[in-house]
Amino acid sequence: MKIESRTSGDDKELSIKILRQAVPKMTALDIAVTPVNYAVWYEYCLGTNPLLKLEIDKLLSSGTSFTSSTNDRLFKEFLAEPGDAEKLCSVQSETQSLISGLINKIRQISQGTADFSDVLSSYSDQLQDNPTEATLAELIEGLGSELTQVMQKNKGMAASLSQMDKEVNELRNEMESLQNEVMTDPLTTLFNRRAFDHQMQQVFNGATEGDKSFSMMVVDIDFFKKVNDTYGHQTGDKVIAYVGRLLKKGVRSSDFVARYGGEEFVIILPDTDFNIAMTVAEGVRAVINEKKLSIGAENRQSLGRISVSVGVSSFCTDDSIDDCMARADEALYQAKSSGRNCVKGIEKQPSEVKPKDNRRAEPA
Numbered sequence: 001m002k003i004e005s006r007t008s009g010d011d012k013e014l015s016i017k018i019l020r021q022a023v024p025k026m027t028a029l030d031i032a033v034t035p036v037n038y039a040v041w042y043e044y045c046l047g048t049n050p051l052l053k054l055e056i057d058k059l060l061s062s063g064t065s066f067t068s069s070t071n072d073r074l075f076k077e078f079l080a081e082p083g084d085a086e087k088l089c090s091v092q093s094e095t096q097s098l099i100s101g102l103i104n105k106i107r108q109i110s111q112g113t114a115d116f117s118d119v120l121s122s123y124s125d126q127l128q129d130n131p132t133e134a135t136l137a138e139l140i141e142g143l144g145s146e147l148t149q150v151m152q153k154n155k156g157m158a159a160s161l162s163q164m165d166k167e168v169n170e171l172r173n174e175m176e177s178l179q180n181e182v183m184t185d186p187l188t189t190l191f192n193r194r195a196f197d198h199q200m201q202q203v204f205n206g207a208t209e210g211d212k213s214f215s216m217m218v219v220d221i222d223f224f225k226k227v228n229d230t231y232g233h234q235t236g237d238k239v240i241a242y243v244g245r246l247l248k249k250g251v252r253s254s255d256f257v258a259r260y261g262g263e264e265f266v267i268i269l270p271d272t273d274f275n276i277a278m279t280v281a282e283g284v285r286a287v288i289n290e291k292k293l294s295i296g297a298e299n300r301q302s303l304g305r306i307s308v309s310v311g312v313s314s315f316c317t318d319d320s321i322d323d324c325m326a327r328a329d330e331a332l333y334q335a336k337s338s339g340r341n342c343v344k345g346i347e348k349q350p351s352e353v354k355p356k357d358n359r360r361a362e363p364a
């Protein structure tokens with residue numbers, strides 16, 4: 001469930017790297033390679049879902065077997081949103097038959113190789129027994145026909161393996177597009193809340209481990225209910241999509257823009273300090289408020305200007321994800337209370353950073 005870039009070469013390389021780790025683990029634990037199970041173990045090997053990792057490590061150390069219901073539970077508890085499981089199941093049977101076909105082919109190849117190796121050993125034994133010319137001729141004849149058989153078998157195997165390789169690629173593309181679907185908000189085509197939660201965790205891990213910083217914005221369209229009530233829900237949807245486009249355009253391509261829900265958006269700005277984030281937020285707010293919008297035939301009906309309120313916060317040492325988001329939310333609340341169409345930020349001062357207290361509490 002890689003999110004950062006959906007189709008880059010890096011993504012593919014990482015996917016293959018994880019595949020090489022996940023499949024042998026699953027095979028060792030006797031877990032069927034279905035999309036649902038694979039999603040769980042992919043995420044486990046990727047290591048970006050700490051709760052899932054903790055749970056699986058716990059199960060592994062207790063020697064619990066990974067039955068299909070255990071895998072289903074892990075998927076539902078740590079990865080899925082309602083509806084995901086059904087979508088993934090649509091490719092499940094296809095994957096199962098493909099994987100079992102592949103395993104059969106590999107078994108046949110190993111069996112064929114083992115058989116041929118036995119034949120070679122028996123020929124080698126006969127050679128040790130001072131064979132007569134007639135026996136030698138027989139051996140050569142036999143070996144020739146064994147070789148022809150092996151070559152024919154291998155030709156057939158190569159053809160069916162290449163067909164399977166094609167099918168595996170198709171299935172992988174299908175799963176990739178399903179993955180994108182699960183992470184995308186259909187109205188704006190931005191990332192959705194689920195993708196945001198995932199990305200936030202990754203950026204947060206990077207910041208706590210690598211001494212990096214990041215900022216975030218929460219953007220909310222002002223008086224949006226009035227837009228819906230006056231012009232209808234469909235126009236409201238168009239306004240949401242329009243604001244989404246301007247947000248995406250207004251930040252760097254490395255920033256992460258998602259629709260959090262309703263008329264609210266969230267943006268993660270990696271490697272960005274508080275002051276820069278405030279400047280970017282102000283720029284985005286101004287651009288959204290710049291133009292008067294119009295709708296209807298020949299755009300005759302004016303909607304006036306749309307405005308947004310923005311709350312900004314930056315990651316600070318000792319922050320949890322919730323702390324950082326709570327400050328952005330609080331800042332948004334302040335922006336709304338100050339009349340809307342403005343940006344507010346809450347910066348955690350260094351003095352507010354709690355020193356780590358390693359002392360035990362004094363007994364009363």
Ligand SMILES: Nc1nc2c(ncn2[C@@H]2O[C@H](COP(=O)(O)OP(=O)(O)OP(=O)(O)O)[C@@H](O)[C@H]2O)c(=O)[nH]1
Pocket residue numbers: 220221222223224225226228232233234235236237240261262263336340
């Ligand atoms: N068209 C449309 N409307 C939505 C969607 N999601 C939420 N809404 C509406 O957005 C409106 C949000 O209204 P409020 O939460 O009262 O906020 P507001 O009117 O923007 O007021 P402030 O945020 O205080 O400026 C509600 O009427 C929701 O029904 C959506 O996907 N499409």
